[in-house]
Amino acid sequence: MKKLFILLVSVLLFSFNCSAQSISSGNYKGYVDAGYSIGIGDYEFGRVEINTSHGYQFNPYFFLGAGVGLHFMPSYETSGMDIPLDVRDSKVDIPVFANIRSHFSKGKFAPFADLKGGTYITNGGGLYIIASVGIRYALNDKQGLSLSLGYTNEKLEFEVFDGFIDHGRMDYTRDKKQYNTEAIAIKLGFDF
Template sequence: MHRILLLLCLLLVTTGVCAQKGYQDVIYLKNGSVVRGMVVEQVPGVSIKIETPDRSVFVFAMADVERITKETIERGAVANAGVSRGYQGLVAVGYGIGVKQYGLDRAKVDVVNGYRSGPHLMAGLGYGLRAYTGDTAATLLVPLFVQVRFHFLDRKITPYLAVQGGTAFDANDGFQTMGPLFGGELGVSIRSGKRTMLHFGPGFELQSLRTYREGDYASRYRPVERQVNSGAVDINVGLAF
């Protein structure tokens, strides 16, 4: 009777422990990345397919895999998927030096709220601030834009390409529409955590601006307004989270 009670107690304890823990497959890649989830397909010596907790599916060549293990996880705990999808924010600052005839120097601040669809692609809506120096009617602009970022490699250090387009508003004139804004950036991204990345790179920005020139006899000597494209080569530093 005592042995039966002891056996029942052991079964209850074991069941409780097993109920609190589960197992997950863990793939360690040679580039340093770690992907956790469930292996759904494996072709010996060729490739392996894994589904992460957020239902992302990744396929890796076996030549890129260092080792595959099975590890315990606590039920209810958030599994570290290695690469994931979902919301991603970005804050960036930069400074541009004007180029060509109407180029103006500018200080830049951008904030982007986006969606990351995996280790390579992120797209989002952004807003920012541009402080211009030079002979122009607008010295402070607030741009609204769409930005797309592409990381070429799923590694800790990877080159990236970012493009954006939108319009800017004149903070000096009741936030009247100033004109279209376009920009591009090519740089290097360094993964500093599961979801955090540091960005650094040069870029180019083109902003349509209103300027004024002195009037002549035809305009009765009143200032004449015109739109010009102001370009700048810039350096940018950002943090994605």
């Protein structure tokens, strides 16, 4: 876990150092967003999320890049149970993803749509997808703030209760399974 944290910090520091540079045939663009995802559906796991994406701004309307995130799930145990039915290795998930963003205007306030898709590199992997819509407020020619609302679909790995070894004792086994989890994400962002 320490190696993954060091890798994440290194990527973030490198990306901020690159923000002053521009790509010769176009423009470099970076995004950082943070917020909270409210769990919905069968598994209501809320989580705090921080994501950063970096890539190429083709024109004022279209961005294509890649990113990494740090997601923290404070609680994921089965409610009302002394022994949780579903457990995880860690409360921290790190997704890596491709990112497409489209702005619909160039004004001071610009609506946008954003799509991130990738996989988790922690806790057994799993699919990560979030589709968002929002509004961007331009601070100047290169920087802006944004507010977005999105729908997240994730496939997360859990160790689930499998069965009792002996009915006379309470010893049991667990099996690894991936569950689809859904959430509504509210995020504040900064771009540079």
